[in-house]
Amino acid sequence: MTNRREFLKDVAGAAGLVFVGCGSTTAAQSRPAGAAARRPVVVRGRRITTVDMHAHCAVPKATDLLRRPAANQGSDDPLMLEGQALAQRIAAMDAQRIDVSVLSINPNWYDVPRDLASQVITVQNEAMAAFCASHSDRFAAFASVALQFPDLAAQQLEHGMKQLGLRGVAIGGSVAGKELADPVFHPFWAKAEELGAVVFIHPQPAATPDLAGRLRGNGLLTNVIGNPLETTIALSHLIFEGTLDQFPRLKICAAHGGGYLPSYMNRSDHGCVTFPAQCKAGVPKEHPTAYVKRMYYDSLVFTPEALRHLVAEVGASHIVMGTDYPYPWVDAPVDHVLATPGLSDADREAILGHTAMQLLGLPIK
Numbered sequence: 274m275t276n277r278r279e280f281l282k283d284v285a286g287a288a289g290l291v292f293v294g295c296g297s298t299t300a301a302q303s304r305p306a307g308a309a310a311r312r313p314v315v316v317r318g319r320r321i322t323t324v325d326m327h328a329h330c331a332v333p334k335a336t337d338l339l340r341r342p343a344a345n346q347g348s349d350d351p352l353m354l355e356g357q358a359l360a361q362r363i364a365a366m367d368a369q370r371i372d373v374s375v376l377s378i379n380p381n382w383y384d385v386p387r388d389l390a391s392q393v394i395t396v397q398n399e400a401m402a403a404f405c406a407s408h409s410d411r412f413a414a415f416a417s418v419a420l421q422f423p424d425l426a427a428q429q430l431e432h433g434m435k436q437l438g439l440r441g442v443a444i445g446g447s448v449a450g451k452e453l454a455d456p457v458f459h460p461f462w463a464k465a466e467e468l469g470a471v472v473f474i475h476p477q478p479a480a481t482p483d484l485a486g487r488l489r490g491n492g493l494l495t496n497v498i499g500n501p502l503e504t505t506i507a508l509s510h511l512i513f514e515g516t517l518d519q520f521p522r523l524k525i526c527a528a529h530g531g532g533y534l535p536s537y538m539n540r541s542d543h544g545c546v547t548f549p550a551q552c553k554a555g556v557p558k559e560h561p562t563a564y565v566k567r568m569y570y571d572s573l574v575f576t577p578e579a580l581r582h583l584v585a586e587v588g589a590s591h592i593v594m595g596t597d598y599p600y601p602w603v604d605a606p607v608d609h610v611l612a613t614p615g616l617s618d619a620d621r622e623a624i625l626g627h628t629a630m631q632l633l634g635l636p637i638k
């Protein structure tokens with residue numbers, strides 16, 4: 274059997290990506306002429322590694338298989354991981370003072386048959402693994418899985434983490450109309466818990482017709498309201514259906530600051546007290562807020578006051594940095610954290626990278 278490095282070299286060739294060896298100086302090589310050099314982030318007199326837990330990409334061969342391009346796929350498409358798009362991405366990371374981006378692909382394959390879903394995931398995970406192996410100084414990646422087939426998803430997650438070196442898994446906020454708390458997904462949650470995988474939950478409200486239907490019209494409400502709403506619904510079901518009791522060691526990280534849930538979570542503690550007939554006895558076992566405080570959230574909440582509040586609700590040790598690259602929601606994610614009131618240096622260090630590295634198993638320098 275070939276070792277992992279040889280295997281990744283093979284799949285890199287198959288994926289049409291260039292393999293240049295781990296620890297390469299890709300950043301310097303890829304930076305466009307005239308782009309700003311990296312400005313290191315220093316906390317307590319020490320340079321720290323900053324990590325962006327929320328950055329998107331696409332694998333053209335997979336979108337070809339699906340026949341539903343996630344993007345234009347040209348060399349200037351910012352979701353791509355090669356050529357000009359990669360150079361621009363690295364320049365943006367440097368400008369934003371991001372050392373490591375953790376890549377994920379938003380699932381658009383939850384409605385396709387098993388064989389096709391299997392092919393798509395294989396292509397994606399192998400391409401992402403090969404890319405990260407050849408750019409390990411700047412990138413890590415979450416596996417994608419065919420979650421509509423939970424047994425297959427569990428296998429894909431195990432293969433992605435053990436054989437390909439992927440760092441956890443990214444999933445949507447629901448799966449073809451089913452809630453993540455549906456018992457059908459228990460085999461997936463069991464495997465994620467067993468592997469100690471970070472499960473990055475990123476909402477996909479457009480895939481939920483009854484939600485998307487009311488959000489039509491001006492203002493991109495499917496995104497600005499739909500995304501945080503879907504995350505709120507997904508996390509709430511995981512709490513209230515007992516999924517997090519059944520799998521207590523799950524490491525869930527929710528995009529966009531966890532949507533609306535952490536900012537109004539105390540209402541969740543009072544529902545079953547006020548209307549006990551609406552709740553199953555003993556489910557969940559603890560106050561809902563206890564579960565909210567156990568999960569992780571990215572920092573994509575826009576203002577120092579919003580981040581201060583998130584810290585007050587869930588603790589600085591449960592927040593990681595997120596940018597949503599290449600979507601230009603934020604331009605100074607590190608400064609956002611540094612400008613948040615009330616944080617200690619240890620808190621800043623944790624949010625900017627330390628917690629993410631611990632969760633992902635990345636070496637802390």
Ligand SMILES: [Zn+2]
Nearest residue numbers: 327475528597
């Ligand atoms: Zn995103």
